[in-house]
Amino acid sequence: MALTSSPGPIDMHDEAALKELIADELGAVRDRSFGLTTDVLAKDDLTTQVSPLMSPLVWDLAHVGNYEELWLLRAAAGQEAMRPEIDDLYDAFEHPRSERPTLPLLPPDEARSYIGTVRAKVLDSLSSARFDTANPLTSGGFVYGMVVQHEHMHDETMLATHQLRKGAPALLDPVAEALQKPAEGSVADEVLIEAGPFQMGTSDDPWAYDNERPVHLVDLPAYYIDVEPVTNAAYIAFMEAGGYDDPRWWDPTGWEWRNSSGKRAPAFWDREGGQWVRRRFGRTEPVPPGESVQHVCWYEADAYARWAGKRLPTESEWEKAARWDPATQHSRRYPWGEVYEEGRANLGQRTLHPSESGSYTSGASAYGVRRLLGDVWEWTSSDFHGYPGFRSFPYKEYSEVFFGPEYKVLRGGSWATHPLAIRGSFRNWDYPIRRQIFSGFRCARTPGEGR
Template structure:
């Protein structure tokens, strides 16, 4: 997808156009993967593990090639395995991240050669593959979309690995991107009226199993913030003693807070004058007050919301605010419509950081809620579960094995997320203690019924604990 071009949903394309899109996107994602593993990095840096939370970069690189071989050559084109002896090395469920540096991984040059060979065979086979509607693996090009999205997701993981690297020179240069004047929203929160909306999807061909099936959800009225919580607002929470007051915290969150000793978002520190600084890809810079807070875990987000007298939205509340068009009576693929337009969201590593509050006004949803896609992944209050009627496809390890109260749902993507790898139905998930991912949040609260005229406006009449 060209950086400046809009893109319709894959389901709207005929087979010829879809194959052209697939070939283009396979090339584009590989350019990103190679770029993230070749920029001034020697072999030792590519094979090192910067944190037990992350794989060596060379593992991610070879893993995406192995995944592509498994699904696009063996499963789809019927081609015999190229390197069956490495399947175990790159099976994420066989070897957790902490073990991967000790495995006999392909060295960087061999990994790149393997990827190039796999890709050449994939492109050769693409012309003869039929997107049979009766075959769920190939219908609408699903398996190709799955592989492209998988590699984009690993690219975002590799960016998180780069962020965790300590003492390394700055390798990622933020682009000189001018977005124009930021326009503050008229309201800090908006009312989402009670009613039913369609959540998830049953017909978007590149969506994952956990986004399916589409179903109706009836929600009571609620308010949701028009923007993600900013660094300035989060600093106010910190300065008010938010990290020191157990009443703000979930019991397990308070346990995490006390055991970890954390008192600020990840990568933050204070200089001698008390100014908050952050480390971003090897650079130390003042914390930009107008940007969304980033690198906070679910427990921190939940504590802030309690302190503010609000709560985190459920994922159903988030999705209704993002997708539902009450006038048209239908859900959109993106907050602004059904066609992706780069000018409407901070996605795809355009800026290497979140944008300031008031940016991307044209990306607002039908309710006027802004920046629901891009900038930061947003924590919700919901545990990760399948929808009623969920069926694992094409393998249960993608979603089903993670269902349960141990993982919280994130929505919306971040500045590091590629547009093909996120949409209004997309569901991410992680442990509530995770902070290395590009996470932030916005708040919600229950709607308060209108009472006597002496009561203040809905936007200011909430009470703590609502």
């Protein structure tokens, strides 16, 4: 299912236009959710857990509706709880993914009916909603944007579940014309980002999360950063050079992971007939050399970077390369400007895989760095933490409880990320061993080091 909708600039002062945008986006994300669950899979596929890392798809489906009820009906509209007895079942902090199949979950038909009823009540209440600028929950429609983004994030999680499924493909590849072909000619493989301060984060984006706030000045020394994410071909060179067998390149904890896990290639890769192949949504195919490598964990990315004489960028280095315009001394919302435009990034499930190096040249940042949004989530070297002046909102469990060295920051979104749920300031995070996510990386280096 190809999705082409994209958010325009949000005018917080035009209440009618904001309500229309919210209604449209609520409808679009629900179509996407059904297109990943009840529209394409039978009951057994929806209720089966394909991996302890993932929930049964029917849990995700009911969870997004329960989250919507909690925030848009109870918190925003002040309505009574519809099904308070199921709140515990769909509280992600009460039940880890591994135990969710044992819970008395709503069956697919009932889950679809429940979330449909929630949605009908939400749309009815939207007509009388007021976006009070004195209330941070409703100002600029924040709570509605939070719910839409939350469902899109779960849709991406459901895509990861689809990737882990065995059996016949349930998702069809979009038509080839949705892809932007790589540009001809060669470009430098890295660019120099000059030393100096830049504005990191945001204080005025109406739908940004608490961990993106507040905007603050960060002064960085000069560094080089790769123009493109690392490709499958480049990663194969690391593998063929014995990268998985040389402890010099590995973080000590990563070397322990490599030894205990037995991993010697990205997830879903295998050696067949003298070539590398991958399993992608039920299809087995040769690994495309020019695509960004994906399904690698932080330890693998870090080892490759060391082998290449480089390192992973910090998240501040990534964000400066993505957002800062040295000519205007201003941080952009997207690498190319303030407004999202189709065709500048591989986002929104337009494909079911990353694009090739050289694609989406019109999405380059002011520094000429490409494909910073879409394709693959990019691992950074940074631990997840709050910015100076961080304030938890609207609940600690979204960001604050994850702060610390256990989680590494990823940036930029993937081909599976919806445009409404990504921007240059957006921060993702995960354990450094995670590989089922659509993760890749690019490298950086300090002048005078490496090479």
